[in-house]
Amino acid sequence: MPRMQHIVLVKFKPETTAEKIDEVFSVIAELQNKIDGIENFQGGPYSSHEGLNQGYTHGFIMTFADAAARDAYLPHPEHEVAKSAVFPFVEAVVSFDFECA
Numbered sequence: 001m002p003r004m005q006h007i008v009l010v011k012f013k014p015e016t017t018a019e020k021i022d023e024v025f026s027v028i029a030e031l032q033n034k035i036d037g038i039e040n041f042q043g044g045p046y047s048s049h050e051g052l053n054q055g056y057t058h059g060f061i062m063t064f065a066d067a068a069a070r071d072a073y074l075p076h077p078e079h080e081v082a083k084s085a086v087f088p089f090v091e092a093v094v095s096f097d098f099e100c101a
Contacts, residue, residue: 002099003039004064006073009056011092020089021045021058027085028060034078037069038062056094070097 012021025043032038043060046053064070073079 001066002101004067004070005098005100006062006064006070007059007096007098008062009053009059009094010086010090011056012058012089013091016089024086024089025058025060027082031073031078031082032062035073035076037065037072039065056092067099 028043029041032041040063041060043058045058046056062073064073
């Protein structure tokens with residue numbers, strides 16, 4: 001069964017401090033210890049000189065065991081808690097999922 005990659009790009013509001021961004025990423029990273037099926041989490045700030053980020057400042061990737069694990073994560077109460085901690089500081093977000101081997 002293929003794994004699921006969940007990619008999220010975040011454009012934080014300009015007034016959001018680096019400390020708050022670190023806190024937000026800690027909350028998101030902790031989800032892998034609270035929700036079954038999350039195999040890996042990696043994230044951080046945009047770091048390319050290419051300049052194709054369209055204002056998105058940070059991103060993360062979560063690897064799920066499969067689509068069913070991702071589907072269980074989306075409405076999970078811990079995910080909802082994390083979203084409520086993150087969204088007040090976010091100007092825009094893009095989420096994109098795809099299957100991989």
